Each structure stands twice: as C-alpha cells, then as structure tokens.
Amino acid sequence: MDNRPKTPEFALDVRDLRMRYGSKDVLTGVTFAAQRGEVLALLGPNGAGKTTTIEILEGFRARSAGNVSVLGCDPAHGDEAWRARIGVVLQSWRDHRFWRVRELLAYSARFYAPFATAKVTRPWNVDELLDLVGLTKSANAKIVTLSGGQRRRLDVALGIVGRPEIVFFDEPTAGFDPHARRDFHDLIHRLADFDNTTILLTTHDLDEAEKIADRILVLDEGRIVADGSADQLARQLTTSAEVRWSADGQRHVHAVREGDPAEFVRDLLIKNPHVTDLEVRRASLEDTYMALVHRAESGTAHSASEQPRAISTQKTENPK
Amino acid sequence: MTATTAPDIRWTAVRAGFSRGWIETRQSFTEIANLIGYIAPVAAYLAVLLMLRGRTVPGTDFALGTMVLPSLLSMAIILGGLSGPTTGLVADREDGTLLRAKATPHGMLGYLIGKIVMFASTTMLGFIPILVVGNVLIDNLVLDLRAASLLALVFVAGMVSTVPLGVALGCIMKSTVQAMLVPLACALLVYPSGIFYPITALPTWLQWVGQTFPLYWVGLGARAAMLPPEMVAAEIGQSWRTVEMFAVLGAWAALGLLLAPILLRRMARRQSGSALAEVRERYLTKGY
Secondary structure, three states, rough: OOOOOOOOOOOEEEEEEEEEEOOOEEEEHHHEEEOOOEEEEOOOOOOEEEEEEEEHOOOOOOOEEEEEEEEEEEEHOHHHHHHOEEEEEEOOOOOOOOOHHHHHHHHHHHHHHHHHHOOOOOOOOOOHHHHHHHHHHOOEHHHHHHOOHHHHHHHHHHHOOOOEEEEEEEOOOOOOOHHHHHHHHHHOOOHHHHHHOOEEEEEHHHHHHHHHOOEEEEEEEEEEEEEEEEHHHHHHHHOOOEEEEEEEEEEEEEEEOOOOHHHHHHHHHHHHHOOOEEEEEEEEEHHHHHHHHHHHHHHOOOOOOOOOOOOOOOOEEEEE | OOOHHHHHHHHHHHHHOOOOHHHHHHOOOOOOOHHHHHHHHHHHHHHHHOOOOOOOOOOOOOHHHHHHHHHHHHHHHHHHHHHHHHHHOOOOOHOOOOHHHOOOOOOOHHHHHHHHHHHHHHHHHHHHHHHHHHHOOOOOOOHHHHHHHHHHHHHHHHHHHHHHHHHHHHHOOOOHHHHHHHHHHHHHHOOOOOOOOOOOHOHHHHHHHHHHOHHHHHHHHHHHHHHOOOHHHHHHOOOOOOHHHHHHHHHHHHHHHHHHHHHHHHHHHHHOHHHHHHHHHHHHHHHH
C-alpha cells in the first residue's frame, strides 16, 4: 500500500512526552512518530491520557516535559501559518448554534485563503465539502437543528476546511450510526490516500482502530504499551493463553498468564495420562484489550462518561 | 511558503470579522430574547414617562421626561457595551466558539472584530425605537447636527470605555450564571447615576458613587448633546463638564484596554477540549 510519495520528514514526532497535573502523572514518557499520509489511531481506555496527548499536539495544552514536533514545529510555539496547516476536531463542540451550516463553513474557510500555496489550494470549496460530508441538504439549516451525527459531520468539515496537512480527531465517531461511521471511514481514507493528509485519531473502540488505521498505538496509564498494525499488536500484547482439556468426565480450564503454554501442557500430559480433547487457545487481541479496559475502569473510579462497546467474552466450564 | 504578506493575512481575518459581525447582528434580531431586549427600554421609557407626568426638572420648567430620554440612551450604551460582551464571552467560552476561533489562523482577531461590530451595531439599532418615541412624545429635545455629532462622540467614548471592560469581566466570570451579575450591577447603578432623576437630588456620598462609574458620565454626555442649555441647572456644578466626562471615560477605557488583552490571552491559553468537556459535565450534573 506504500506507493504514495512521502517526504522523509515526519509529520509527527513525539519523544518522551510527559504531563503531570499537580502530583498526578498523566503521561509518563510517550514516544511515537508518524509519516506523512499515515493514519494513526491512539487507542486506550478512558483516562489513559489520549485527550491530553492530542491536546498537546494541537497546541492547546502546555506539556511538562519531552520533545514534540508537529509538521516540523513545536506546537507550544506554533504561529498562525502553522495553525493554518493543522485541522482540529474536538470531542464537544456546541458552538455557533444560531448560524447556518453553510454560513459557518464559508466563514471559517475565509481565514485559510491567504495560506494557499502552489501545491495546496486553500480553502476547500465549501459546496464540495458539504457534499463530501453529506450535509448538502442541510446547508441552510440552523446548526442547532442538526442531529448529533449531522453536527459531528459539520465538525469534521470545519476541521478540514483549510485542507490541513495533519488532522487531529478526538473520538470522531462518538454518536455515529453504523452508516455514518462507514462514511467517516471512507472520508479518512480519502484524505490519507488522495491528499496525503496525516491523521491522528483517538478512540476506545478497537474494532474502529483496526478498520481505519495504518497503525495503532495503545495508550495505557500514560505510556504507549503497543505500537503497530493490528497483527503486530496481537503479538505484542497477547501473552496469556488458555489450556482446556477433559479428564475423568470433567472439563478443565487453566489460564497461563505469561510465557509459553507448552511447558504447562507437557507437565499436564506427563502427570495425567487420561487427558483428552486438549485445546490451547491464545487470547485474542480483543480479549487482551478488553482486559486492559476493564482493569483501567475498575482501578480508577472514573466519572460515568461513555463506556466502551461491551464485548462479551464468555468463559464456560462446560464443553460445547 | 506563500507570497501573501502578513498584513494581507490579517486583513483577510479583519474582513471575515466584519462579515461575522453582520451575521451575528442579523441573527440577534431573529431571536425573541434579543428582540425583547430591544423593545424593553421603550416600554420602560413609556412607563417612566407616565409616572413622571406633570413633574419638572428641579430649577427649570422642563418636563422630567425630557431629561430621562438621553439618560436612557446612555443605559443602552452601557448595557450594550458592558454586559453584552461579558455574557457573550462567557457563553462563547463555554460552548466552544472561542476554541474554534483559536483553532483557526487569526481566528481570534476575526472573533474580536465580529464582536465589536455586533455590539456597536445592535446598540445603535437599539437607539432607534427610543429616539422615535422621544421625538413623538417629548418637547424640547435638541436633535440638530451639533447634538448628533456630540452624541456620536459620546457613543464612541461609551463603547470604548465599556467594551474592553466587559471583555475583561467576561474572562474573569466562571459561568453564565456569574456573568448575569454584570447586567444586575448595571441596573443597581441606575439610581446613583442620576438616570431617572437628577443626581443633584441625591446625598453627596451617593453622588460620588455615581460619578465613579461610566454610566453617569455617558448619561451626562447624552444630556449635554440633546437637552436645551437651560437644563444644565439640574447638573452638578451647573455644568455639562464635557472635559471631565471624556477624561473619566478615557480612564475607564485605558483600564479596560490594559486588562482585556492580558485576561483574554490567559483565558484563551486555558481553553481546550477537556475544559469544554468539564463545562458540559457541569451542565449535566448541576444544571447550570
């Protein structure tokens, strides 16, 4: 898939990023980089530090320590020309409620016109963009009358109206129905493939991260615990395995937390010659991620905000 | 990177800010709450006129209602210039409008220009019904070129002395509920500022309270513009004190212009998505 041209420079380069609020460490050394045109998903449970990370990269929050470069510039000192190359889609916009959809998009677009270059025409044509996010029919509607999903699509349009080279999305598909979600995924691919836009999005939905991203970064307790494609992640993260067998008419299950389950199996077969129906199952990436989410949420009594999509991971003692 | 120069880029933002100002002015007239805000002063004025029927300004033969009309214009200036930006800024901070401006290149400049245009135009449009009512019902009002130009100067001085102050207050106020204190304080200032009755009729210490704040001075300026010269008899020292008026309003303007950019920058720095989420959380749990 890597046939698109890439400049050697990283669009994003984060090294040992640290953030501390009072005595609480929120980020404890985050390091990652992104090439131009790459789609990165920052995945993690609530409270892992996703929003803090993305806000530092957007230049909206001062960091405690570490080196950060976004399009070759430190976001803490980003000027307006740098700002023009960045797109931001935050979690909760409720602004400009009495404006009309097209009115606000056209207003925002005006600011980007002086930042057009020979290579990048700025801003995006407003009607074309409305069409792209599926809001042509609502162009003259007051923003307050939009549905949650429509409002979100307007936020996306406002985030990319200046044809940014990099776009930050914080929980972009929260409140989307499956159809809108798929449209959004198509839009992300279009931005990355045709416009070579770098994209960093946060999500707590593994399924979405797998569908959308070239690379997934798993953030847990303020650090990156895994970095790679979904397949690489599975190998990096899933260390536990389950061994199931029947003996004396009973079904047994044993969980191997760390290391190679072969040792346990060898031992089992030597000790018990009546073992049948032996089954060794590596935990799936989904299981591992859900365990991580579960631990994060039971560990810290977080405010009852949105919960990750529940995935049933039934464990049964009985054979099928 | 681009051939466009920095002043050109800023000029683009300023022009966008003007269009923002017009869009928001137009919107403000399609909202019931705002329309009530424009009509209420007229209703209040009519009520005052009825109450003051037959009474004259002490020391003259003029109807007291004549004195009250210019003072009412000054109320419109102060409310438009002070409480408008305060409540507007707090609301824009809480719903993400300011953060959106921050995420746009020179968006803050566009936002501020838009606000100034909107408050100036809505305040001026608020004058129209008061002037129309005044012209029909009141005798002795002076509405010539001198009155118009002095009124324009008072309007500008009033706006410059209050809008930056309103912005500064908006940066300090933590919520829309707190921001409501500003129009309340303006309403309380009406009494010591000699709006509905000559300030000379008040105890001296209250006169000093009134003379501390811009409301009295804008009112004095409006009266100086629109009232016949004889009515100066009801003012402190039997003088319109035009120089003092511009000096006091200038001092308030200087204070506001000094504080507003500092507080605005500080507030803008603190704006982030999680700050917005906290506000939303507060609305959900506490309801305000």
